[in-house]
Amino acid sequence: MKNPPRRSAFRPSQLLRAGLLAAAALCAAQAQADEGGMGFWLPGQIGTFAAVQNDPGWSWTFSGYHAYADSATRNQNKKGRVTNAQLSTPNDLLFIAPTYTFATPVAGAQAAISLTGLYGRTEVYANAATTTPKGKTRSDSSDDTRSGIGDLYPMATLKWNFGKHNYLAYATVGAPTGDYDVNRAANLGLNHWSYDAGGGYSYLDEKNGTEFSAVLGLTFNQKNPDTDYRNGTDAHLDISLSQFLNEDFHIGLVGYAYHQLENDDAPGLGKKNLKSQVAGLGPQAGYFFKVGQHKWYANLKAYDEFDAKNRTAGWNAWLSLFVPL
Template sequence: MKMNTPDRIPALSLAAFAAAACLALSMPARADENGVSFWLPGQIGTFAAVQNDPGWSWSFSAYHGKASSESVKRNRKGAVSASLQSTPNDLLFVSPTYTFATPVAGAQLAVSMTGYYGRAEAYASQSTTTVRGRTRSQSSDDVHDGFGDLYPMATMKWNRGNHNYLAYATMGVPVGAYDPNRNANLGLNHWSYDGGGGYTYLNEKTGTEFSAVLGLTFNQKNPDTDYKNGNDAHLDVSLSQFLNEDFHIGLVGYAYHQLENDSAPGLGKKDYKARVAGLGPQLGYFFKVGQQKWYANLKAYDEFDAHNRTSGWNAWLTLFVPI
């Protein structure tokens, strides 16, 4: 099967979007301070380790998601139930990238900076039922529009025929809209550092692609709340098949697992480790604009196996534009 050569296929590593696409929601039993982690699972997908053409390129990614959780605690005085629902959130990520033509240690070096703008909405409710059946309820609704944090990223990619290898490093710069008194925030208000590696198998003859990226996140303390997220591990995977030279379909998935408990005043040694997994379909299409080939990718995830974290679904529409 004839298809695009590897140097024409973009690696859609949009830099660490981090927790901006999730909500900073003030609810109990949510690890990663209010259920929000630096790494946004699924952010690196198809062709993750495949080299780009040297020079400038842009990635634009629209995110839409919905998540919720419920919990019930019982004691001698009755029961307390809490529910949290995040209405669909619309975020736009913009990532300019420069790819160097001169190899470094035999690899292709690229640097990028990702920023975003969007809206976060949160609805939280809590009801208390006494042993006599009396119920008291309270709720809060919060909407926040603004800019989020910034995420510089550096990648190195090696190509060995059908085998492609990736090493990356990124960090979160806490400059986004944040208020410790709000339920919905677009920034994390703490520094984070993340690094890892990946692999892509790309066979041009059969049109088969497989990508996997594994990384670790290290978090610093939120100075306004004295809360520190535990370090975590994350795995993003992609499997796709080209149906012709320009169009492919497949599956995407992710797994996120917190490795250590969060720490904060009064938190103690409770099990505050978050985890979640997601799986869903994807499709991608190359199309020519002038003398360049642009690339569009649509993917969606349905989440499961969530613990100490909200879960739901999310979808991405990404456009890669070479210059």
């Protein structure tokens, strides 16, 4: 946000605008957990074939992500003044993840390491309308848009295969390297370290063409040193169910559930419960196709969100391409 004008130039209309935007920010804060409404784990990022082993060597995964989410809140004070606020957050992100899969087993499992980076555009739009007890309404809005790079996410995985049954253990870290400005609403970095670990299972029957995957994890967050805000610990579950229609093409469903287990911790929050939750469900389609001597894989999936609490909710879509080298 820009610095406010000096007092000599601070007109009544600007005082009104500042008051309305402050009300919008307050209502938005009351409606969302996680600082800025954004947590470390992006629901839906792990899905189909989550625990299935890959060929040893290098591979790249490219994922395009588009999302639109919003929330609306209503606040009435003791004098009858009513403030209605709306917050919307469209995002367009590109994730790039080089991965190296080791040929030598580790504890009987296939080991791999990856590093995910992102570039994208995010927008935070806030609108507030205040109605006095006499019925007079005034409104104002703010819009902050930003393009740039996000945080880095190194990850290590272990995958075990027992015929149709596949198991996964993973650990990942969020390193605060992305674009961040404490004075702006639109940020691509979190400005704090995060740690996430969990496990998963994939059932893959190649004869009948049936696939099912589920990944469960926990996220722990450190404080943002610029704001003293710490996001609460959360749990997340990503699932996938699909059926192959031929050797290379499959369709199915994807879903996720996100639940915050611990309240946020920050100056001024008090004991108010800001634990957030959201669920998503939607279709998916995947296709294997040969390029040279390797088979590439493309997946398109979309989620419609519901059962949201203390966070924005809407819909999102992913288009991913897996490229083995």
